[in-house]
Amino acid sequence: MPIQRPRSSDLADLGRFSEPALLVLASLAEGPKHGYAIMQDILEFHGARMEPGTLYGVLARLEPRGWISPLPIEGRRRPYRLTTAGAAVLQAHLTVMQRVVSTGRHRLEPHGSRGAP
Amino acid sequence: MRLLRLYPGAWRARYGEEMLALLEQHHLSVRTRINLLRGALDAQLHMRSPIMSGNRRPTVRWILLVALLPSTFVVVHWACQLYPFPGDSTLWNALVILGMMVAALAATWAGTSTQGMGGSLRDSAVAGGLVGMAALLIAWIVSWGLTIAGLAAVFAWAADLRGGRGYIAFSFGPYLAQVWKEVLLGAAEFAIVGCIAGAALGLAGGWLNQGGGGGWLGRIVGRPGAQLSTWSDPQR
Numbered sequence: 268m269p270i271q272r273p274r275s276s277d278l279a280d281l282g283r284f285s286e287p288a289l290l291v292l293a294s295l296a297e298g299p300k301h302g303y304a305i306m307q308d309i310l311e312f313h314g315a316r317m318e319p320g321t322l323y324g325v326l327a328r329l330e331p332r333g334w335i336s337p338l339p340i341e342g343r344r345r346p347y348r349l350t351t352a353g354a355a356v357l358q359a360h361l362t363v364m365q366r367v368v369s370t371g372r373h374r375l376e377p378h379g380s381r382g383a384p
Numbered sequence: 385m386r387l388l389r390l391y392p393g394a395w396r397a398r399y400g401e402e403m404l405a406l407l408e409q410h411h412l413s414v415r416t417r418i419n420l421l422r423g424a425l426d427a428q429l430h431m432r433s434p435i436m437s438g439n440r441r442p443t444v445r446w447i448l449l450v451a452l453l454p455s456t457f458v459v460v461h462w463a464c465q466l467y468p469f470p471g472d473s474t475l476w477n478a479l480v481i482l483g484m485m486v487a488a489l490a491a492t493w494a495g496t497s498t499q500g501m502g503g504s505l506r507d508s509a510v511a512g513g514l515v516g517m518a519a520l521l522i523a524w525i526v527s528w529g530l531t532i533a534g535l536a537a538v539f540a541w542a543a544d545l546r547g548g549r550g551y552i553a554f555s556f557g558p559y560l561a562q563v564w565k566e567v568l569l570g571a572a573e574f575a576i577v578g579c580i581a582g583a584a585l586g587l588a589g590g591w592l593n594q595g596g597g598g599g600w601l602g603r604i605v606g607r608p609g610a611q612l613s614t615w616s617d618p619q620r
Contacts, residue, residue, distance in 0.1 A: 302406040318416050319406055320423025323399050327427070343405035 278360050287317060287325045292349060292357040295335060301344040302326070329353065387417060390424035393504040487519035491582035495589025505590045512586015513579045520578030524571050535559070 278285045294300060294308040302322055309317050326347065329335045334353030338346045349357070385407055388400055410416065494515040495508035 302402060303409050306406075306410075318419035319403060319410060320416075320419040320421075320426075322406075323403055324423050324426055327395070327399065340402070343401055345402045 278356060281325075281328055284321075284325050284328055287321050288329060289357070289360060290315075290317065291322070291325050291329065292334065292353055292360075295347060295349040296354065296357060299338055299346040299348040301341070301346045303344070305347075387420045387424065390421065391427050393506050395427050397504070483523065487516060487523075487578070488581070488585055490519055491516040491585040492589035494582075495586030496593040498586070499590035499593045505587060505594070508590025508593075509583040509587040512589060513583035516578040516580075516582015516585065517575050518578070519582070520574040521571060524574040528567055528570075 278288055281288050290309045290313055291305055293312070294305045297308070300308060302319070306317050306319070306322060309315065326335065330337065330347075332352075333350055334356055335347045336350050338348055385404055388396060388403065388407075391400070491512040494511040498511040499505065499508045
């Protein structure tokens, strides 16, 4: 059965920023972080370096949607936290991804360790 | 960090300091610089103000749509020339003035809406200038397009009267060679006048929306823009 997702809460609406947005939401799911900490965390758990222009492009899109919210500034850094709405969007997206992963693995089983022909 | 100056003013006011703090810890490779350049372009195109992102973009489309309205007056004006009414010159002049008033309103509205969405006065001036330039430039292009299309129709009809043999000796090549300088010069004049007048009106609209002049006019002019931005954002 196809999963129904409300359009306003779809990460796909962010276009080319949807994947970086997923990484930022996943990073903030651990707890509030400022920009540099988010970049370091993503590098650690994903292996890809997110550049500052992309990071702030994502933050500026997530904030007005109410998926993250800024916390009081600490020195010159401003931490961000994941909101309840943001957690719901992340949860919905991970559920879909989980289904894709399990389906893909299941369908690859007949190929064994040889992989696809 | 010079690259940050390429971002819109409202953006720098919101994210500039924390982004600068981040960049001080980050190795500024060529890739980072290209990424910042791309980010600045993206911010200029889509997020002149931080809260103008995502679902608020339709408002910009609405403003541009209003900027197209003066060209419809040019079309009506041209149609009236084909079928002249009694005392037509007054009617034509009235239509042109009406078109210019709509263009002025669109530029002012762009300024108030941009300021109302969190943009600076500079953003309002830029928005008004772009709308003013687009309005006059499009009106000019439509006007010349109709003139050339009309001439083509008239001379095709005249040629048909003589069995396609050219009742009146006319060729578009020499005609265009004669008028192209006038067309381009006129377009440049319209673009410059539209840009300057639009920027002034946009700035005035932004200032009025900020509370200048008692704020009453800004509230009236800014209301449609604010209303549209609310309608276009399902989350607000």
